[in-house]
Amino acid sequence: MHTALDLEPLEPLEPSGNGHHPPGGATLSARDVSAWFGDRKVLERVSLDMNAGSVTALIGPSGCGKSTFLRILNRMHELVPSASLAGEVRLGDDDIYGAGRRITDTRKRIGMVFQKPNPFPAMSIAENVTAGLKLTGTKVSRGARADLVEECLTRAGLWAEVRDRLRQPGGALSGGQQQRLCIARSLAVRPDVLLMDEPCSALDPTSTRRIEETIHDLRQDVTIVIVTHNMQQAARVSQHCAFFLAEQGTPGHIVEAGPTERIFGDPADERTSDYVNGRFG
Numbered sequence: 001m002h003t004a005l006d007l008e009p010l011e012p013l014e015p016s017g018n019g020h021h022p023p024g025g026a027t028l029s030a031r032d033v034s035a036w037f038g039d040r041k042v043l044e045r046v047s048l049d050m051n052a053g054s055v056t057a058l059i060g061p062s063g064c065g066k067s068t069f070l071r072i073l074n075r076m077h078e079l080v081p082s083a084s085l086a087g088e089v090r091l092g093d094d095d096i097y098g099a100g101r102r103i104t105d106t107r108k109r110i111g112m113v114f115q116k117p118n119p120f121p122a123m124s125i126a127e128n129v130t131a132g133l134k135l136t137g138t139k140v141s142r143g144a145r146a147d148l149v150e151e152c153l154t155r156a157g158l159w160a161e162v163r164d165r166l167r168q169p170g171g172a173l174s175g176g177q178q179q180r181l182c183i184a185r186s187l188a189v190r191p192d193v194l195l196m197d198e199p200c201s202a203l204d205p206t207s208t209r210r211i212e213e214t215i216h217d218l219r220q221d222v223t224i225v226i227v228t229h230n231m232q233q234a235a236r237v238s239q240h241c242a243f244f245l246a247e248q249g250t251p252g253h254i255v256e257a258g259p260t261e262r263i264f265g266d267p268a269d270e271r272t273s274d275y276v277n278g279r280f281g
């Protein structure tokens, strides 16, 4: 059950990063995105700007298409054999579905963190951080690797806890630490955008809070889009919010989107008000 909302912004616990990372983030814009699995349409003309320097939360009841929309944003939807889509997704000025655009280029610029932490359990903590470099063809000299590991673990809010055991396996960390390790791994390829699909749903409240602090610290550098079922979390971590709904078997669509404070405090649509106040979903 969702409850009344705490709109207080989070205070960072640690400074974000060590100053080595570039300022960044880029605005991600979806225009008239529709999606299908086979003949079944699950998203209807979704348009949304996810601004640089900002956290955008995607909220809505189960099955309304939030994860599908998120997966379209980094070209994962097309990996499902029956899946198709229409519309446009732009990262800055680039059409990520444009002719000749390679999936690996998109994945490099738009990282993703999943519901269940998925580090490589037998690889060391340090190797986990750099694991994505090879996959995306990112070149980092051997000498620069240690700095990159420290930088990314710091930005992910994990450095202080693991600095003395970088050679231990990633699988030996707690669930919350593993999730921050996955965030560090995503950051190592220097993405402009980080997509997070219910990143805290498998975590306890303390680990959840820690991830929320990490999100708060990262947003200066990386555009963040997060799917969450937790309304208090959406209110705490996001500056913008989009409310998705799929009514009576119709495809999911955005009922309304805007500044989080307005979506929670003064929504334009009664359905949004009912949802954010826990009256359904």
Ligand SMILES: Nc1ncnc2c1ncn2[C@@H]1O[C@H](COP(=O)(O)OP(=O)(O)OP(=O)(O)O)[C@@H](O)[C@H]1O
Binding pocket: 037, 042, 060, 061, 062, 063, 064, 065, 066, 067, 068, 069, 080
């Ligand atoms: N691989 C798939 N094949 C067929 N249908 C799918 C597939 N993935 C999702 N769907 C359907 O697409 C619709 C949207 O699902 P999606 O997972 O995007 O919703 P969601 O809002 O993220 O839900 P939840 O909050 O429960 O994760 C649902 O009706 C779902 O059953």
